[in-house]
Amino acid sequence: MRKVVVTRRLPIDINEALSDFDVDANYTNEPISNTRLKHLTNDAEGIICMLDEKIDKNILESSPKLKVIANYGVGVNNIDLVAAKACGVTICNTPDILTRSTAELGFALMMAAARRLSEGDRLTRLNIFPAWSSTLLSGTDLYGKTLGIFGMGEIGKAVAKMAIGFNMNIIFHNRRVPDAKNLLPNSNYVSFEELLSESDFIVITAPLTPETKHKFTAKEFIAMKKSSILVNIGRGPIINEADLVNALKTGVIAGAGLDVYEDEPIVNSELKTLENTILTPHIGSSTIETRKGMAKMCVDSVISVLKNNTKPHNTVNI
Ligand code: GLV
Ligand code: GLV
Numbered sequence: 119m120r121k122v123v124v125t126r127r128l129p130i131d132i133n134e135a136l137s138d139f140d141v142d143a144n145y146t147n148e149p150i151s152n153t154r155l156k157h158l159t160n161d162a163e164g165i166i167c168m169l170d171e172k173i174d175k176n177i178l179e180s181s182p183k184l185k186v187i188a189n190y191g192v193g194v195n196n197i198d199l200v201a202a203k204a205c206g207v208t209i210c211n212t213p214d215i216l217t218r219s220t221a222e223l224g225f226a227l228m229m230a231a232a233r234r235l236s237e238g239d240r241l242t243r244l245n246i247f248p249a250w251s252s253t254l255l256s257g258t259d260l261y262g263k264t265l266g267i268f269g270m271g272e273i274g275k276a277v278a279k280m281a282i283g284f285n286m287n288i289i290f291h292n293r294r295v296p297d298a299k300n301l302l303p304n305s306n307y308v309s310f311e312e313l314l315s316e317s318d319f320i321v322i323t324a325p326l327t328p329e330t331k332h333k334f335t336a337k338e339f340i341a342m343k344k345s346s347i348l349v350n351i352g353r354g355p356i357i358n359e360a361d362l363v364n365a366l367k368t369g370v371i372a373g374a375g376l377d378v379y380e381d382e383p384i385v386n387s388e389l390k391t392l393e394n395t396i397l398t399p400h401i402g403s404s405t406i407e408t409r410k411g412m413a414k415m416c417v418d419s420v421i422s423v424l425k426n427n428t429k430p431h432n433t434v435n436i
Contacts, residue, residue, distance in 0.1 A: 121183075122164040122420055125150055125171055128190070128413040129406070132166075135417040138425065139164070156180055164420040169193055170382060175201035186423035188416035189434075191403070192216055192273075193353055195326040199435045209434045210419035212412040214272065216403035221276030223402045224321050224351040227375030228265075231347045232319070233257040234373075236396040258318075258345065258372075260284045266308075266317030268333070269324025269352060270296070277321055278302050289316060293329060314341040319349065326353035334358065339365035347373045351402050354379040363388045366395055377402050 119140035124132050127147050142158055144150050149170065150158070159165055159181045167173060169191035178184065178201045188210045189197060202209050230236060234255045241247060241255070248254065265281045267274040267290040278288045279302070288305035291313040301307065308316065310333075320342070324330045334348070335358040342348070348371060350357055359380040365371050366389075373394040379385050382400060389395060403412065415432065422430040429436065 120164070120424060121162045122166065122424075123155075123158045123162045124166045125155065125158075126168050126190075128166070128416075129409050130413040130417070132413070132417070135414070136420065139420075152177075159184065164188070164424055166190060166416045166420065167196075169196055171196060173197040173202075178202055178205045178207060181205075186210065186420055188212075188419040190412055190416055192220075193325050194434050195353060203435050208423050208429055210416070210423075210430055210432045211434050212403075212415045213432055215411045215415055216408050217272045217276050219405045219408040220273050220351055220402035221280065221323075223377060223398070223404075224273070224277050224323065224349055225280050227349045227351070227377060227396060227398065228319050228321060228347065229260065230396045231349065231373045231375040231394075232260055234394075237393050258347075260286060260319070262286070263318035264289060264316055266290065266313040266320045267305075268310075268313060268320060268322045268356075269293075269330070270302075270305075271323060271325075273351070274321070274323040275302055277323060278305050286319075289313060293324075311341065314338055315343070317346060318343060319347050321349040322352040322356055324352045324356060326355055330356045332356070332358045334362070336361040336364065336370075339370045342371050344369065345372050347371070347375065349375040351377045354382060359386050359389065363392070366392050 122136055122139045122141055124143035126144050132143055133141050156177050161183060163183050163185050165187045167189055175198050184207050186208045192211050192213050194211050197209055234257045238255050262285050265286040265288050267278060270290040270292050281288055282304055289308045290305055291308055291310045333356050363386055366374055375396045377398045378400055419430050422428050
């Protein structure tokens with residue numbers, strides 16, 4: 119039977135879903151080593167992999183039967199797309215299905231940072247809830263503020279739609295200047311410099327590319343408002359994390375909400391000591407509905423390529 123490797127536990131019955139294939143799966147949440155991955159995939163025709171696994175030229179070239187890789191996630195910066203194309207391997211991801219869940223987490227981080235929820239939770243649990251006070255953990259409103267979105271893709275648009283309900287003024291910056299017809303109502307395209315200087319909240323929803331890597335460094339934090347809050351639900355390396363720690367420590371910006379990190383799963387130890395920061399462990403798409411849907415989408419992609427010999431709509435490297 120044709121072999122499909124599944125590199126980590128998924129929230130569906132993977133053997134039932136891929137019953138026509140010889141499934142070689144890691145049924146645990148423990149990542150497998152690169153060496154083991156290479157060994158497992160050398161006779162595989164399909165792989166369902168996770169976004170923290172590096173699928174490099176070496177793995178691609180040592181898997182001669184490989185036809186399809188379905189990445190459990192939307193960002194594909196972990197895969198060498200050029201080498202995949204050269205090897206004739208179709209790469210699929212999980213767009214659209216995770217848009218709303220990821221946008222909701224971005225919004226949750228923005229609200230949590232604005233209203234200092236994690237500080238409030240810690241204080242309450244530690245029994246240091248003092249008497250009610252007019253200034254205790256005073257945060258900042260979202261209502262009427264300017265939200266800057268860096269990377270207005272589907273997730274950025276979903277965040278913007280939610281922000282309309284908070285009467286936020288929405289500005290965004292993209293790699294490409296969008297056509298007027300593609301502009302979201304109530305939002306305006308601005309230069310990167312304007313995004314930095316005008317926004318009260320910046321939400322990063324961009325993918326990691328050579329152009330977005332370290333787009334936010336000390337210089338950009340200085341250009342932002344002192345009262346501003348930065349949220350990252352894109353990819354960690356878009357921010358220079360050491361510079362961000364400094365900016366948060368010295369009041370260059372007011373706060374941050376982060377779901378992604380420069381060197382996952384390692385999180386900068388100083389970042390963890392900062393009160394004005396809320397941290398989550400890369401859970402943007404993690405709702406029961408969405409994570410099941412993503413697994414189904416990966417399965418469908420593998421079946422589409424291996425059984426029906428067609429490239430699905432979620433093919434990345436056409
Ligand atoms: C999550 O980060 C994804 O790329 O799906
Ligand atoms: C707050 O709890 C208020 O009643 O103002």
